[in-house]
Amino acid sequence: MADPFDAALDLLRRLPPSSTQQNLNGIISLRPDLEEDLLSSVDVALTSKRCPKSGRDFLCCDYNRDGSSYRSPWSNQFEPPIDPEDAADLIPGGRVRRMEVALNSAVDVYRELYYEGGTSSAYLWALEEGFAGVVLFKKTSSAGGGKGSWDSIHVLEVTEATSKRSAHYKLTSTVILDLGLSSAAVDSLDLAGNLTRQTQSDNPLSGLRDSEIEQSHVVNIGRMVEDMETRMRNLLQEVYFGKAKDVVGDLRSIQPLSEVGRERDAHREVINKMGR
């Protein structure tokens, strides 16, 4: 019998993606022992919070969470505040925080260019060797009888070469895309789901000073996220609009099948004649 954790992931890959959060809660209520592993490996639609210090919204995920508080990338403080001693252990400082600040500003520009709105947040944390992080985007729209929401979650792991001349980047990206249409012509159409893709690469780090190397990481991460999102956007377009339409066409043919058959026979006859 399959491992319960694998079974939980398989189940979440099958049940309606529009209810992933609800199904995740359901599985956890059945198997509380899987809670921690599931929360750190299942992506759900992002929520946002207002940072009281900066007045700006930030995105919440398992990586900036402590209990029911979330750390704002803008103020580096938890909202609602947590015990100062706990916070001291959880709030990044030094190099990691400097890169986090720079990454947030860079990603903010990227967001404005590609999303023309929405919310973005980036969180970094130190690892024993190197560091890890997550870059998040969320945008919702409603226009002309349609509704849509896009959540992208990019989790990365960075290992620097001992020479500090290059680093290895591992990226796991998930995009959660929900689209819906209500109109007189189709009544209701819901297309909801998520796709996950992984990539890794070695990229050079330029400069010798710490600040240059830090900036180099931001550039490398930014470019990798941009490439991945562009690739995934194309993939989503293919799956959501191409694949869905093809499957409907496989279920039912608008053109009568007898005509399709006759055309195929005629076509075959032409080919046969040409071959003779």
Place this chain on the structure above:
Amino acid sequence: MASKQSTVASFIESAPPGELSNVLADVKSLVPKEIQSLGSAFKKYNEAQYAIVKLKSGEASLITPYNSISEDKYYDTAHSISFRVDHTSQSASDEEQHTIESPHAGTIRSLHKSFAAASAEHFPSSTIGIFPSDNSIAILLVANKYSPQNFWNGRWRSTYHLNLSSNSVTGSIKVDVHYYEDGNVRMTTSKKVELSSSGADAVVREIAKAENKYQEELNRAFTTLAEGSFKGLRRQLPVTRQRVEWEKIGGYRLGQDIGGGRSK
């Protein structure tokens, strides 16, 4: 909070087309003890999804709310038999002669003939059912196409009620598509249909017309979504038609009017 049993039942009831056995295997692995009490969840799933059972003759019949005799007994008007269903395994047994006592038996027979022929013209593979209920006749169809090796499965369900006194037909078309290669994407649609017609051939012709129209509208809706909501979420390229120059992103920040120019 929901009970364990109702949580597991909701998983079974929302299984995608063709994946009931996979969902069941996952549930078994998570909570082996809860499997015993799921009979009614399977029944609910089977009736809602027009599950297909194989008869002894090799022909297929449907499990629906419209041909239910009792808890696990159903009948088939095309073959004039009744059968018992094991809801968990979707298998039929105890077949018995069953002739319906309906003043509309003749209409049911002609609808069967016309609808079977018309369905074969548009569905490469489908199963139909025609069942009487009060003063109307239920006209049902389910078409499944499963391609688990390519990580997708699909189902089309049509439900029509022909009112014999008003010659009106009301019903719905539901399409359900699941794609799950390194992800989980689900399309569900629901369309109400209303038309009026009399005579088996004419009714069936109107149904085919309505379904063709719906399928064309659905194809157009994909384009509407792709060109509308989807484009509005994330651009393929920035307005500048150029990718981000990450080395110079600090400079972008100075010119705050790039992109939408929202205040920060």
